[in-house]
Amino acid sequence: MVVAAVLVSCTQASSGGGPDADAARSADSVENADRAEREAGEAEPAAAPSPGxxxxxxxxxxxxxxxxxxxxxxxxxxxxxxxxxxxxxxxxxxxxxxxxxxxxxxxxxxxxxxxxxxxxxxxxxxxxxxxxxxxxxxxxxxxxxxxxxxxxxxx
Known part of the structure; x- marks a missing residue:
């Protein structure tokens, strides 16, 4: 079991994984999603509410x-x-x-x-x-x- 844990740790470190890399990827994903929402909002005019x-x-x-x-x-x-x-x-x-x-x-x-x-x-x-x-x-x-x-x- 210890060997498996070491292998996972080494694999993450060599592939750019690990907690710091995961956090960076998450931050990039959130920023990209926010940018996409802003751009979509600019492309589509907001519909005015229709009273009735x-x-x-x-x-x-x-x-x-x-x-x-x-x-x-x-x-x-x-x-x-x-x-x-x-x-x-x-x-x-x-x-x-x-x-x-x-x-x-x-x-x-x-x-x-x-x-x-x-x-x-x-x-x-x-x-x-x-x-x-x-x-x-x-x-x-x-x-x-x-x-x-x-x-x-x-x-």
Whole structure:
């Protein structure tokens, strides 16, 4: 067995093998792969995302996923919930504005979200979101009702 180990060691050393050579080959391979990816990216223009009902549908679905959730302001269980609902509303707002139907199709929900975002400003701290708990949840619920009455908006 010792003889086999010595032979393997000698074979690697004479053939340019061994740990140092393996590391060098790996580094070269990674560099070549990175170069190939960069060149491929330059050759193919990135496809622009095509907004449409799928974006609104997906954003609405993630907002709907919050419908059975709530929290109790002041109890310490609200930061995640209120942050999530606010994020979902922001994404829905963005998708409605980018939709091929145009923002005019979503006048009421966009107005409700604007009113909420104007109240919230840039402050997304826990105390500030809890202060506006009713407005956040009310906006979510109002938009859900509007969307349910307008299935063409997301199908």
């Amino acid at each position: 009902p799928a974006l609104v549908r997906d954003a609405f679905a993630t907002l709907q996923a919050t419908l059975n959730e709530t929290c109790t302001p002041g109890a310490g269980d609200c930061p995640y919930f209120l942050g999530r609902v606010t994020r979902e509303l922001t994404e829905l707002d963005e998708s409605m504005r980018a939709d091929t139907k145009g923002p005019g199709h979503f006048t009421k929900p966009l107005a409700e979200m604007k009113a909420l975002f104007d109240k919230l400003g840039d402050d997304r701290s826990e105390p500030h979101l809890e202060k506006h708990f009713s407005e956040i949840v009310g906006t979510r619920d109002g938009i859900n009702a509007w969307m349910q009455d307008h299935p063409d908006a997301y199908r």
